[in-house]
Amino acid sequence: DSAAPGELMLLTLFWERESDPVADSFELQLVGDDGQVVHTWNMSVIAPFVDSLSWEGGHTLRGQYPLRMPASLESGAYQFLLQELLPLGSLSIEAPERTFEQPDVETAVNMTFNDEVLLTGYSILPDPVLKVEFVWQAAREIDQDYHAFVHLLDEEGNIVAQSDGQPANWTRPTTGWTPGEYISDIHEFQLPESARRDNLRLHVGLYEPTTNKRLPVGDSEFVTIPLTD
Secondary structure, eight states: EEETTTEEEEEEEEEESSSOOOOOOEEEEETTTTTEEEEEEESSOOOTOOOOGGOTTEEEEEEEEEEEEOOTOEEEEEEEEEETEEEEEEEEEOOOBOSSSSSOOOOEEEEEETEEEEEEEEEOSSSSSSSEEEEEEEOOOOOSSOOOEEEEEESSSSEEEEEESSHHTTTGGGGOOOOTTTEEEEEOOOOTOOOEEEEEEEEEEEEEETTTTTTTTTSSSSEEOOOOO
């Protein structure tokens, strides 16, 4: 009944073969409340690994189709239309508040990960614990749900604390970012009692959670941020 921009949904359709030839593809539209088509999917009726010759007349075929909601969708009511005629159901989109004006940061970074995401900068926030706000920017629409990792390392390179997950405390998956949008991402750490900030540093980066593969940034897989007392 509802979804967020960038969210992945699964459409299941049941087809019955009545005659030859069988259509190879079909068109699915997402239509706004004003009747305007906001997105169109063109999909194959039969998956590539299915032999169409085994689909006999009068038999039903179940097709499953992943639908990625466009990241730029605004909040509102939408409807799916099959072949511009058959309504398949309605959908409510709940879009997040978006920021397109660059926030102020204490330290500018401007490093790009995989030509997709820009780390514009960071600020170390006053707090009894170590709290760091990173500001990301989407360079283009992203079809992967990347997670951010922030590792706190001591002077010997040992990880003493870490924070991993979807940016903005799991509320802003990267698949829902629109090009040019800025995303605030705060990570918090409890420092070891004996640690001095000027002996610590942070490694921050992005990775694919299904493969743990990190996104390249320059000649590295992370950006190093030194800490000072």
